[in-house]
Amino acid sequence: MNNTQIVDESPVTLFGPIAIPGKQEPVSKTAQTCTDPEVLREKPVLEIEHFDLWYGTTQALFDVTMPIPSGKVTALIGPSGCGKSTLIRSVNRLNDLIDGVRYAGDMRLNGDTIYSPRVDVIELRKRMGMVFQKSNPFPMSIYENVIYSLRIDGENRKNVLDETVERCLKSAALWDEAKDRLDESALELSGGQQQRLCIARAIAADPEVLLMDEPCSALDPIATAKVEELIFSLRGEYTVLIVTHNMQQAARVSDFTAFMYLGRLLEYGPTKTLFVNPSLKQTEDYMTGRFG
């Protein structure tokens, strides 16, 4: 878990030399070669820096450097097995649970290092929210699901909890459907409602970044549309990093899109640029459905 500073070797890039106003640290080579300057102009919440990951002896991520802009929705796209899920699960260190995982490089959340033996992983995870591919409300009431993160911190004041439930369910566009049945089991909600409940639960602790791992892949089109609408409405207030295999979805919800292929970040820029005018042939081929 090194924190190596990369010395700027003033490389020649696709976009020419980059001047980043106010940015003190030299930008890495990879970031410059594949990242659009518009991304670098944004204030990052999360900075992924030269991140490598191995499952045993198989390397799954190669030198990924990627700043995630604050208050924006950033989509990770790429064919199956390209490492996008691995990357998002590395952000809150869920990959720690898998035996034989090794890393190199670092990530920083608002300047605080994520990969260091001194980091309190529990505290770190409290600063992030995560929504999974398969909706996973806990087998308890809707109310208790939303306030789970408060409960584990020992919050028991009724007014605080009530207020959080209302605020988060409203933010997750679930309040109208759920307000009269808060004490019912969350498992009685429909699939789409369950996923929105998981989003409500994830934002209850005011996360600095919201991680979404293919949140719509198990939903029908109508439920998907609602969740997408919700993700779209979260921008500004929350920073969202979303993995999706659905390119239309990336186009609809995100401000920035990153294209990954075989464990490498190939192209990263404003969603419009990436979709309309990709700079790499591989990106274009994937976008137009020629592979993937």
Next chain:
Amino acid sequence: MMTLRGLREFCIEKAIFLCGVAAVVFVLLIFTFLMREGFSLFFKIPMTELLAGTHWYPISDPPRFGILPLILGSLVVTVGATVLAVPVGVASALYIAEVAPAGIRDVMKAGIEMLAAIPSVVIGFIGMVTLVPFVKRLFGLPTGLTALSGSIMLGFMAMPTIVSIAEDAIAAVPTEYKQGALALGATRWQMLYRVVLHAASPGILAAVMLGIGRVIGETMAVMMITGNAAVIPESFLAPVRTMTATIAAEMGETVKGSLHYQALFAIGIVLFSITFVVNLVADIFLHKIKR
């Protein structure tokens, strides 16, 4: 006209059907038999005297058939064993399913299955020569053959049932729940306590109920180490006699069809009713949770 093939199909189908209903038929037969042998006692001795009578003197003159001491004996031993075995059993299941590294997990599972394989008479014997003198010395009692000794040994016997079924239930909790809790910043213990145990609770409850069923029906070990005094137990440190031990100990000495014989069957009916209710309650509760 039935073809040969049709006939074969017919026979196989009926044979499977018979095997399928056999279990139900056996339960009904046992129940009928119990009722036939023991039910007439309820007409000869008033229900209140039988169930609330505090004296079990089946061979005195006149005999007295109050089974309350026996019911309480069973109850005390069962409650004691449950209180001891459930927390330890569930914690052990949690350890095996969620915490233990793979190597230790296999060793522990094998060990627990071995515990289930020990015959109850051996458990009773070991209890008799080790636990009973220990309890006697520890509490300074006139005898170590007490409800406490019985509870401890029965707790050991209920453990394998509780551990293996609870472990299955805990291991079946979807990974999504665990990851969801961890991603929200739960510690491992918070995840286990608030999400995993919660999600596995129907299975754990079933494990506990089956453990209780095992304890309440156990005969040999309790007969050897609880002292078999048919008096209302005053504490855990007093000797007790359970319903099962009474039936086992006295059945050989009765005359078929006598009042004593019928009284033992009446105890059997009471025991059957209790286990039936325990199972029913567990079932109702399980369905409630599932919904």
